[in-house]
Amino acid sequence: MTNEIQSIFNRIAPVYDQLNDWLSLGQHRIWKEMAVKWSAAKPGDTALDLCCGSGDLALRLARHIGATGQVYGVDFSPNLLENAKERSQRQYPQPTISWIEADVLNLPFDDNQFDAATMGYGLRNVKDIPRSLQELYRVLKPGAKAAILDFHRPSNPQLRAFQQLYLDGFVVPVANYFGLKEEYAYISPSLDRFPIGKEQIKLAHQVGFAVATHYPIANGMMGVLVVNKNE
Numbered sequence: 001m002t003n004e005i006q007s008i009f010n011r012i013a014p015v016y017d018q019l020n021d022w023l024s025l026g027q028h029r030i031w032k033e034m035a036v037k038w039s040a041a042k043p044g045d046t047a048l049d050l051c052c053g054s055g056d057l058a059l060r061l062a063r064h065i066g067a068t069g070q071v072y073g074v075d076f077s078p079n080l081l082e083n084a085k086e087r088s089q090r091q092y093p094q095p096t097i098s099w100i101e102a103d104v105l106n107l108p109f110d111d112n113q114f115d116a117a118t119m120g121y122g123l124r125n126v127k128d129i130p131r132s133l134q135e136l137y138r139v140l141k142p143g144a145k146a147a148i149l150d151f152h153r154p155s156n157p158q159l160r161a162f163q164q165l166y167l168d169g170f171v172v173p174v175a176n177y178f179g180l181k182e183e184y185a186y187i188s189p190s191l192d193r194f195p196i197g198k199e200q201i202k203l204a205h206q207v208g209f210a211v212a213t214h215y216p217i218a219n220g221m222m223g224v225l226v227v228n229k230n231e
Contacts, residue, residue, distance in 0.1 A: 028120075029056075031149055031222060035118050036060045038147035038215075038226045044068040045115035048139065050104050050132075051075055051122020055084030055097070057149075061118060062088075062095035071097040072114075074104060105131045109139045117146035123225075124150050124194045133227075134207040140229045147226050148200075153191050154220035163221055164188065200225045 036057065041047045043066040049058040052073035062071045075081050081099045088097050102108050104119075105128055117140060126132040136146055154160055167188055175184035195203065197214035200223075204212035210230035216223045 027218065031217060031224070032057050032060055032120055034217070035120060035147040035149040035224055036064055038145070038224060039116040039118050040145045041065050041069075041116035041118075046070045046113065047072070048109075048114045048117040049073045050117065050119040050136065051125070052084060052099070053077075053080050053120070053122075055087050055099075057118045057120045058084065058097050059088060059091065059095060061116070062097055065116075067093070067096065069096065071095065072100055072109070073097055074100045074102050074107065076101065076103055105135060107135045107139055111138050112141045113139050115141055115144050117144070119146070119148045119150075121150055123148050124190050129195065130203050130207060133204055133209075136227075137208050137229060142229055143231045145226060145228050147224055149222070149224045150194070151187070151191060152194065152196060152216070152220060152223045154216075155196070156220060159219050159221065163191075197223055197225070 039047070039061070041061050041064045043064075045065045046069065047061045047065055049061055049071060052058045052075045055073055058071050058073035062069070065071065073081070073084055075084070078101055081101055084097075085099050088095050088099075100108065104122065104126055117136060119136075123129060123132060140146060154163060171187070172181055172184055175181050197216060201212040201214050204225065204227045208229070209227040211228035213226050214223055215226065
């Protein structure tokens with residue numbers, strides 16, 4: 001499954017940002033900025049962005065931590081990482097970001113290394129969510145926070161129906177236009193499998209996070225899990 005998802009994201013890479021714009025009705029930038037704020041990243045921090053995709057969150061983190069900080073953007077798709085690197089090279093001043101191809105289930109970092117972390121639209125696609133949270137817990141410093149943003153199935157039946165209609169009637173046809181229908185058709189089943197807010201909080205507590213809060217946004221079609229590693 002991991003290889004299958006990896007190849008999907010490699011194929012999506014050229015139009016990833018454009019499709020995310022359409023998928024979120026252009027709102028993903030606001031939600032990403034919220035996630036960075038909830039991570040409490042501050043000037044001089046060493047920060048981590050998991051499943052960094054084309055680098056949106058990592059670049060936002062870099063702006064928050066400034067020239068004295070360091071951001072590590074991690075993804076398992078070499079094509080997306082290449083896009084991210086090209087985007088960061090076009091920025092002025094140059095952000096201090098290291099782009100690393102790695103699996104979020106086995107991070108190549110020491111324990112207690114990061115002051116803050118983010119993850120955008122990645123947790124839903126990992127094959128072992130508890131293991132991913134466990135790795136995040138391991139690499140965060142005591143007292144550090146992480147904010148995890150993702151799509152969700154809303155609990156309200158009418159909103160669920162609207163979300164499905166939007167996915168089937170707009171997102172998949174648009175993806176089809178780019179020759180990526182199969183790649184984006186995986187979204188619905190991934191949403192069906194994804195734990196809802198309360199379950200995410202429970203999983204976060206199980207791996208050791210002292211505080212875990214889930215904030216539903218966009219009428220529950222999106223959410224941010226904010227976790228805090230105890231001092």
